[in-house]
Amino acid sequence: MSCIIEARKLCKVYLRGREEIHALKNVDFSIEAGEFVSIIGPSGSGKTALLNLLGCLDTPSSGSLRLNGTEIAGQKERDLVRLRRENIGFVFQQFYLMPTLTARENIELPLLFSKKNRSAKRIDEVLQMVGLADRGDHLPGQLSGGEMQRVAIGRALINDPKIVLADEPTGNLDSATSEMIFGLFSELKKRGLTLVVVTHNLDLARRAEKMYTLRDGRIVGCVERASLDGA
Amino acid sequence: MNFFSLAAKNLQRRKGRTMLTVLGVAIAISVLFSLLALNSGYEKELNKEVNSLGVHILAVPKGCPYEAASLIIHGGVIPKYLSDSDYRNVSTIADVELATPMLMHQFMKKDEKTGVSTPHIIYGINMEETRKLKPWWAVEGRFFSDNETGVMLVGRGLADKENLSVGQVLPVGPKKENFTIVGILDRTGDQDDQFHFFPLKEAQRVFNKQGLITTIAVRVRDVSRIAAVSQEMELIPDIQVVTMTQIMGTIMNLAGSARSLLLTVIAIALIISAFGIINTLLMSVNERTREFGMMKAIGASGLDIARTVLAETVFITLLGGILGTVAAVVGSSIIESFVKGMLPYSPGGSLIFYSPELVGFSLGFSILLGLLCGIYPAFKSSRLTPMEAIRGGVE
Numbered sequence: 001m002s003c004i005i006e007a008r009k010l011c012k013v014y015l016r017g018r019e020e021i022h023a024l025k026n027v028d029f030s031i032e033a034g035e036f037v038s039i040i041g042p043s044g045s046g047k048t049a050l051l052n053l054l055g056c057l058d059t060p061s062s063g064s065l066r067l068n069g070t071e072i073a074g075q076k077e078r079d080l081v082r083l084r085r086e087n088i089g090f091v092f093q094q095f096y097l098m099p100t101l102t103a104r105e106n107i108e109l110p111l112l113f114s115k116k117n118r119s120a121k122r123i124d125e126v127l128q129m130v131g132l133a134d135r136g137d138h139l140p141g142q143l144s145g146g147e148m149q150r151v152a153i154g155r156a157l158i159n160d161p162k163i164v165l166a167d168e169p170t171g172n173l174d175s176a177t178s179e180m181i182f183g184l185f186s187e188l189k190k191r192g193l194t195l196v197v198v199t200h201n202l203d204l205a206r207r208a209e210k211m212y213t214l215r216d217g218r219i220v221g222c223v224e225r226a227s228l229d230g231a
Numbered sequence: 232m233n234f235f236s237l238a239a240k241n242l243q244r245r246k247g248r249t250m251l252t253v254l255g256v257a258i259a260i261s262v263l264f265s266l267l268a269l270n271s272g273y274e275k276e277l278n279k280e281v282n283s284l285g286v287h288i289l290a291v292p293k294g295c296p297y298e299a300a301s302l303i304i305h306g307g308v309i310p311k312y313l314s315d316s317d318y319r320n321v322s323t324i325a326d327v328e329l330a331t332p333m334l335m336h337q338f339m340k341k342d343e344k345t346g347v348s349t350p351h352i353i354y355g356i357n358m359e360e361t362r363k364l365k366p367w368w369a370v371e372g373r374f375f376s377d378n379e380t381g382v383m384l385v386g387r388g389l390a391d392k393e394n395l396s397v398g399q400v401l402p403v404g405p406k407k408e409n410f411t412i413v414g415i416l417d418r419t420g421d422q423d424d425q426f427h428f429f430p431l432k433e434a435q436r437v438f439n440k441q442g443l444i445t446t447i448a449v450r451v452r453d454v455s456r457i458a459a460v461s462q463e464m465e466l467i468p469d470i471q472v473v474t475m476t477q478i479m480g481t482i483m484n485l486a487g488s489a490r491s492l493l494l495t496v497i498a499i500a501l502i503i504s505a506f507g508i509i510n511t512l513l514m515s516v517n518e519r520t521r522e523f524g525m526m527k528a529i530g531a532s533g534l535d536i537a538r539t540v541l542a543e544t545v546f547i548t549l550l551g552g553i554l555g556t557v558a559a560v561v562g563s564s565i566i567e568s569f570v571k572g573m574l575p576y577s578p579g580g581s582l583i584f585y586s587p588e589l590v591g592f593s594l595g596f597s598i599l600l601g602l603l604c605g606i607y608p609a610f611k612s613s614r615l616t617p618m619e620a621i622r623g624g625v626e
Contacts, residue, residue, distance in 0.1 A: 055528055058616070077533070085530040096525035100240040105232060112232055113531040155529060 004162060004194050005031040005054065009063035012049045012217075023049035025217040026063065031210075033162070036185065036195045038205035041214030047167075047198045050214065054196060055165050056084040068162055085114045089156030093168035095148045097140040097155075103127070103147075104136040107154040114159050123158070130154040130184065146177035153184060164188060166197040170204060182207060234535075238542035245515065249547065252511045255504040256551025256597065261559040262497050264593040265566045265583065268559070270490065272584030277482060279421065286364060287454065288461050289478075290321055290447040290470045312443035317469055321447050324463050328452040331360035332444040334434045338403075351389075353403075353427045355434025355444075364450060365423075372397035372414030377430055382413045388424030390415045404437035504551075505604050512544055512608035523615050533613035540612050544605030545598055552597025556590060 012024040023046045031037050041047050052058040053065055056072060059080070065072040068087055075083070097106045107126055111118050127133050130150040140148055149169060156164050166185070170178035182204055185195050199205050206223075213221035242249045292311035315332070322330040334355035339348040358377055362368055375382040383403075385395055395401075395412055403410045410429070418424055435441050447470075451460050461472040516523075523536050531539075559566065563583045 052616075057528060081530070081532040084528075088528075090525070090528040092525060092528075094521070096522060098237075098240070098522070100243050101232075101237075105240075108232055109237075109526075110529045112234070112237065113526070113529070113535045159530060 002033055003030040003066075004033040004035075004068050005029075005196075006066040007063070008065075010053070010060055010065055011062045012046070012053065012058070013061040014049075022217055024053075024060075027217070027219055029212060029219055029222070031194060031196065033194055034189065034192050035210060036189045036197075036208045037210045037212065038197045038199060038208035039212045039214055040199060040202060040205045044216075045214040046217040047214055049217075051165060051167055051198060054163070055088050055090060056080045085110075085159060087162045089153075089159065089161035089164040091149070091152050091156050091164060091166040091169045093171040095140070095145075095152045095172070097148055097151055099140050102137050102139055103132055103143065103151045103154075106140070106151050107158050110155060110159050116159065118158065126154045126157050129157065129187075144177075145173050146180055149173060149177075149181055150184065153181075153188075157188075161193070163194045163196065166195065166199075168199055169197060170199065170201060178204060234538050234542045235546065237539060238546050241515075241539070241543055242546060248511060248515075252508055252547050253551045253554065255507045256548050256600070257555035257558060259497070259500045259504040260552045260555030260593055260597050261562075262500060262555075263596070264556050264559040264589065265563065266490070266493055266497060267589055267592070268563070268583045268585050269567070271586065271589070273486060274483070275584055277479065277486075286448040287451045287457050287475055288449040288464065289473045289475075290317070290449065290464055290467075291445075291473060292469060293471045312440065312445060313447065313469055315442045315444065317467055318444060318447050320467050321449060321464055321470070324460060326452050326456045326460050327449055329360055329363055329450040331357045331364065331448050332431060333357075333446050333448060334431060334438075334440055334443065335445040336434060336438045336440070351427060352425070353429055353434060353438075355429050355431040357431050358428075364448065367419065368423075369417040370414040371417065372412070375413055375430055377432070379430055380433055381408070381410050382430065382433075383410045384414045384416055384428040385412055386416050386424040386426050386428075387418040389426065405439075406437075408437060501600070505600060508544060508547060508601070508604040509607060511547075512540065512605060513611070515543075516540060516608045516612045519612075520615060523612050527615070536615075537609035537613040540609040541602065541605040544608070545601035548597045548601030548604070549594065552594050552600075555597075556593050560585060 007027055007029050010024055010027040011022070014021040014023055027046075027050070039047060039050065049058075053060055053072065054067070056067065056075075057080070059075060060073045063073070067083065070083060072080075072083070097103075098109065101109065104123055104127065107123055108118075124133070124136075127136050130153050132147060132150055132154065135143060135147060140151070143151065149172075153164075153169075164185075169185075170181055173181065178201065185197065186207075189195055195208075197205070197208060205211050209225040211221075211223045211225075212219050213223075290313065292313055294311055313332075318330065318332045321327065336353045336355070337350050338353070340351045341348045358374055362374065368374075370384065375384065383401070389395065390412075395415070397412055397415060399412045400409045401412065402408065410433075416423060416428075429437070431444075435443065449460065449464070451457050457474055457476075461474055464470055464472045523531075526536055526539075527533075563585075567583050
């Protein structure tokens, strides 16, 4: 299988006042297309920086990051936006749904930015896929936490991304609902999507095919599902 | 879904705040719109009023000429007179096409029902010449001829107000002589609607002003000769000359200073409302930092976000503009009476004049206001770095 994400000596340095913060230090890893990967790590370990880079929201300070064959380092903002639209679907801990838009309109929102035309049928399909076929006209306030996260996942899928990045997707959900969301992720994996999930929840992280541990800006561990199953 | 409908839905989140901002814009725009409407209406009415005199030059007794002229236009009495010989001198000047003497007199008439006295103005005129100056005059009944006695015309406005009709007899003057209304002037839309018109000789006789006149109205054969004719008229000792262009200019100047005061007030109101809008937007931009971060993450460019914020601002100001314009049209009579009290000279007709261009201008202006106010908040929101915003600080 080919690598869809490939990081080599990836570094990210932020300035906070005069202080340099080395969020990522010489990180090497690769993720294959269609893989389901989880990343765990304590606060301050560099997860946000990594998500920023993987999501094409920022460029590396040094090193290389290739996304679907394209080098991210040195890209202009315009090209980053395009790469993001074409490759990435984002799912957040806080869902970040627009409260005045219905579930259907929230899912439609990325189309406004990507200027793509999608038929109502495609939106129905996505609603169906995330199990909200009958909730399309509800406002986020009328939905449960799990339903809101499913709307957010639908929103991440509408542009047909190759990679779905999830940032603590179950952080605000109870365990039964978290279970459902992970079930949904497994569904997506079966459809050929690459999934990268950042989480604190070790139980759920272990259900990915590969689990990276991040600490102080370095990858300190990588466990494959095969060995997890064996344990 | 487009940026505008997204903006509209975003604004629904804080209905109270949105409405207050809209209201602020509406007030500023409605004042602006009224003032501009008033401005064009004022000039229009003033022009109409001065033109309806059909006169290029007025000869008045020496004294304050502008006060005198304004009294004459608006109806009023100056306690100074010119003589018949002045009139004869003026009419012999070359290039004078027509000169006609007028005597103005004012008397108080008591309303029998309410007991309130109101001033009435009588114009003693030379009918034949006046009709040449004012060819648009039409009458219900008939005009009088210059040698008739005991007859008068009244303006339509006056007739309606006092319930006068052709054939009615009114007692006039110190001796309460009977005068018959032989005609009622058709509405002219200017000051003539409010006057009584007598044959000049009768007016002079009844009010004991034999040989005296208040003013001489002059029409010049060629407009370019106005200056030359008025110079020649100045040579007659008793006479002070006022040209209509001077009167217009003076009145416009006086009105101009009142207007610039109003404009200042409006400018301040607009600036205050602009800061209010900017403040509201910055607040809502700050509140939604995370949301903008999310929008970037799901594929929005900085420009897309700036566009959303701008659409929200323009939505607010355009709504305010529409509301303000409607309010100004609906409330025009209130504004008009307020402004009439403030201006030094007000023509009789309606001052506020709305044109489609003016409506277009105020709506265009409100959009511009929105764009201007939205630039900074839009710029600020487009510069956000997404993940820090979303996860709350650098890890």
